Amino acid sequence: WFYIFYGDPDFGIYRTRSRDPEGDWERPHLVVEAKGWIDPCPFWDDDGRAYLVHALAGSRAGSKSIILLHKMTPDGDHLLDDGVLVFDGHDQHPTIEGTKMHKRNGYYYILAPAGGVANGWQTMLRSKNIYGPYEAKIILHQGETEVNGPHQGAWVELENGEDWFIHFQEKQPYGRVVHLQPARWVNNWLQIGQDSNQDGIGEPVASWTIPSLDQRFKDWQPQTTDEFNEPVIGLQWQWQANPQALWALPGALGYLRLNPALRPDTINRWSAPYLLLQKMPAESFTVRTKVNFHHHFDGERTGLIVMGIDYAHLSLIQENDQLQLQMTTCTKAQTGHPEQIQSQIPARSGVVELQVTVSSGGICRFGYRYDSGSWQEIGPPFQAKEGKWIGAKIGIFCDRLAPENDGGYADYDWFRVSLN
Known part of the structure; x- marks a missing residue:
């Protein structure tokens, strides 16, 4: 199955799934009814056990800057417990959210943005135990670049072994602009972009060699112009x-x-x-x-x-x-x-x-x-x-x-x- 879990801060966390990402998706199923539960990420461990990690929106939940982990049925149908607090970001990583969970080389990782949309950073947590305690490290920030708040993204591993990180930048009237950063693993930490000032934290790059893919894709951009000659309006509207x-x-x-x-x-x-x-x-x-x-x-x-x-x-x-x-x-x-x-x-x-x-x-x-x-x-x-x-x-x-x-x-x- 291909899964999408998403949080509606007013109703709870939903799941939809499909056998084919280009095919039909199931009607969204309410996994758990809740207020202010946001940014869920499912995780299946090596033993087949399933978990769900998520953050909280203070506007609905009355609390934020923490990460919770739940046991979940393997099919993602419902949660099996009330959740465990695995990280508290109030002191050094406020407004931590946008969770993504992975396992690599025996470590459990949670990637999560913190510090707020406009001027925040990307945090990485790791632990040998899924419930923690987790070490925390800032792996991407603005630094001396013009890219404010480079975070809220995801690690992407290509079939050829290349590592990349996709994230957004809050650019006021232009909305959230998407960036793609080179990445690599060093001492079991993900390093993103370039560490130009040698402070141990990656900074966004302005340009880079494109990913090495087996097939080439045409340059394209979303539709903008519409001549209004068709019986339907364009998908850009x-x-x-x-x-x-x-x-x-x-x-x-x-x-x-x-x-x-x-x-x-x-x-x-x-x-x-x-x-x-x-x-x-x-x-x-x-x-x-x-x-x-x-x-x-x-x-x-x-x-x-x-x-x-x-x-x-x-x-x-x-x-x-x-x-x-x-x-x-x-x-x-x-x-x-x-x-x-x-x-x-x-x-x-x-x-x-x-x-x-x-x-x-x-x-x-x-x-x-x-x-x-x-x-x-x-x-x-x-x-x-x-x-x-x-x-x-x-x-x-x-x-x-x-x-x-x-x-x-x-x-x-x-x-x-x-x-x-």
């Missing part, structure tokens, strides 16, 4: 929350139709579920889209949005039977701050191209043009901000203030992303 079928109508007509969703009864769009978004693809890039806005009633709006705890959008809105083009921002959206119009001009037409250019650090500049003319910048630069546990996202939306019979709609011809 993510709704802000659970979608409704009529929010977006793809088709073979060469455009994506957005129907105006009813705005939430809130002062901003932080809780608007109908935002159609995708992740930032690079540090510097440009997004352009073309919209034909068929506006019927006052309060209908559509546009291009950069979404996070601070957000901004360039949008068309009908007000007093007049179509306006507005560049709008909202800061601290999650606390209920209102949107602020930064620039507003009469729209010449409901057919317009919208643009946002993102430069290093997440600085966004909005622009527009009509009839393939020259681009005109509108509004001040905007600093993109991450969301809650996610990076900023970019996309399109269409909404209205009140329900109407046969409201307007926005036809998006294409959404194009280019790297700068």
Whole structure:
């Protein structure tokens, strides 16, 4: 079997499994009902006994910075005990979590990040006894590099014996950026990256020889641009929350139709579920889209949005039977701050191209043009901000203030992303 165990901090730890990782997976099964149990990892010992190691989320469990180990049925169906405390990180490894358990050369290992998402480090624990006591060693940190918080990852061993470590970096508006580090074993400790200052702790490398694989893989990147010529939208798109079928109508007509969703009864769009978004693809890039806005009633709006705890959008809105083009921002959206119009001009037409250019650090500049003319910048630069546990996202939306019979709609011809 191939297994996935995951923690839902509000309900407990679930297991799904499959005979083929590319095939069908079983419906998630609740292994244990619990609050705040996170980052589980199953482990099968040489004698066939099964265990589950995990951490705690303080927001739900009321406790954190500790690691618990449980006996488990070999099929991963349920736990056999209430758990044993095998490591307390409060003093030197606070917020320890993200557990991964291994056995090598007679040692039990638990790899776990500590120190917090933004500025933490990767900790490795080892013991000859599965219940400890465990020695603790920091095996990867930022050091003198520009990669903050290099942790929350996993050791990967290739068939040819090469060792690698995959982890993420919290990069504010860009979200959690994935890194691959070279690794090797020295004195039964995993050494990651390079120890450039000889302090015994690895540091991330900026570049390295790629892994030696038996087969070569084509260079690729996730989808970004969507011409909206297919009966389904691309896999890069993510709704802000659970979608409704009529929010977006793809088709073979060469455009994506957005129907105006009813705005939430809130002062901003932080809780608007109908935002159609995708992740930032690079540090510097440009997004352009073309919209034909068929506006019927006052309060209908559509546009291009950069979404996070601070957000901004360039949008068309009908007000007093007049179509306006507005560049709008909202800061601290999650606390209920209102949107602020930064620039507003009469729209010449409901057919317009919208643009946002993102430069290093997440600085966004909005622009527009009509009839393939020259681009005109509108509004001040905007600093993109991450969301809650996610990076900023970019996309399109269409909404209205009140329900109407046969409201307007926005036809998006294409959404194009280019790297700068």
